[in-house]
Amino acid sequence: MGIGCVGSSTSWKRHPVRSMVAAFRENEASSMKADALEQSEWDTPARSGDEILERLFCLAALHQRFIAERAPKSVNTDELAGFTKSVLEWLEGTGAAGALSPVERTLFSKLPRTWTLQETLDASWRMEGEAVMAWALGLMPQPPYDRQADPNLLVKIIAVGEPVTEAVRSARLRPVEELARAQEEAERWYWRATAAMPYFANARGGWFARFGKSARWRAEMVRRAIGEEATLFGKEYARLSPEQFWTARSIARERLYALNWIWDGADWDDVLVDT
Numbered sequence: 126m127g128i129g130c131v132g133s134s135t136s137w138k139r140h141p142v143r144s145m146v147a148a149f150r151e152n153e154a155s156s157m158k159a160d161a162l163e164q165s166e167w168d169t170p171a172r173s174g175d176e177i178l179e180r181l182f183c184l185a186a187l188h189q190r191f192i193a194e195r196a197p198k199s200v201n202t203d204e205l206a207g208f209t210k211s212v213l214e215w216l217e218g219t220g221a222a223g224a225l226s227p228v229e230r231t232l233f234s235k236l237p238r239t240w241t242l243q244e245t246l247d248a249s250w251r252m253e254g255e256a257v258m259a260w261a262l263g264l265m266p267q268p269p270y271d272r273q274a275d276p277n278l279l280v281k282i283i284a285v286g287e288p289v290t291e292a293v294r295s296a297r298l299r300p301v302e303e304l305a306r307a308q309e310e311a312e313r314w315y316w317r318a319t320a321a322m323p324y325f326a327n328a329r330g331g332w333f334a335r336f337g338k339s340a341r342w343r344a345e346m347v348r349r350a351i352g353e354e355a356t357l358f359g360k361e362y363a364r365l366s367p368e369q370f371w372t373a374r375s376i377a378r379e380r381l382y383a384l385n386w387i388w389d390g391a392d393w394d395d396v397l398v399d400t
Contacts, residue, residue: 168305171390174262174298180386180393181258182221184251185283186212187229188276191248194240205237215286226393253379254386255279261304261387262296270314270376271357271369308388311381315398317362318374320350325370340364 172180189212193205213233216222225233232244240248256274259265264282268274283293298304324343347363355362358369365373378398386396 168301170298170301170304170387172387174296176224177258177261177298177387178293178296179219179221179224181255181262181283182216182219183225183229184255184258185279185285186216186225187232187248187251188255188279189285190233191245191251193237194245194248196237202237209233209237212285219289228394250375250379252276252279253376254383255283257307257380257383257387259283260307261299262293263299264293264296267307270310270380271359271373273372273376304384304387308381308384311377311384314373314377315381317351317355318370318377321347321362321370322374324350325365325367 190209193208193212196205213222216225232240232248252274256265256268256279259279259282260267265278283289324346344361344363351362357365357373381398382396385391385398386393389396391397
């Protein structure tokens with residue numbers, strides 16, 4: 126696929142204090158070199174363009190398997206099984222089948238309409254990761270954090286079942302600076318959601334209603350929790366409805382998950398999104 130991202134020591138006798146100062150300076154210099162090396166390594170994503178493209182293919186295939194899982198009852202199981210088989214054959218043809226994660230392999234191995242509700246929900250939100258991979262390769266603009274990835278756009282970028290286009294094959298990874306800013310932005314939105322979550326978790330009942338807490342009270346508490354101005358859905362973050370909040374939180378989490386995979390190098394099923 127061919128995608129690329131963009132001393133010796135000498136012993137001598139000295140005055141004890143001067144020797145200590147010299148040793149300190151040498152240690153400080155070594156520490157600075159180590160820090161510079163660590164920073165340099167951090168500045169290079171752990172995943173190559175080729176790996177990101179393979180992950181994009183895997184997520185596009187999972188997207189199609191999700192569609193099959195949600196197919197109308199008028200579509201019989203044999204048809205869905207045949208469709209799933211064709212998706213896997215397409216993935217093998219791209220050379221990316223080996224990049225499927227263990228969880229993804231398990232999902233593909235299940236018969237149509239046998240996924241659990243949680244598996245179905247998780248797969249639906251993986252489209253945000255699919256969009257991140259496509260964005261990282263310059264194949265689409267980055268969606269704002271109050272808008273879910275457009276599935277119609279995603280299936281146009283990677284048309285599963287069709288030959289991979291030259292535009293996709295020749296895609297190039299965005300500059301490191303753009304990738305770093307994207308990760309920082311995702312971290313920020315997910316941090317806000319984590320800080321605000323206690324005030325949205327029981328918005329429809331429980332202690333929130335029992336103690337007569339109002340939306341105005343919640344907004345004030347969220348402002349204190351995040352300590353900064355932020356806007357989503359055309360309104361102040363603290364005034365989001367519960368539905369808007371949970372959508373925004375899921376968007377931020379899934380995008381951060383994908384960006385952390387690009388940067389940190391963990392296996393897809395083991396990525397951390399701690400804030």
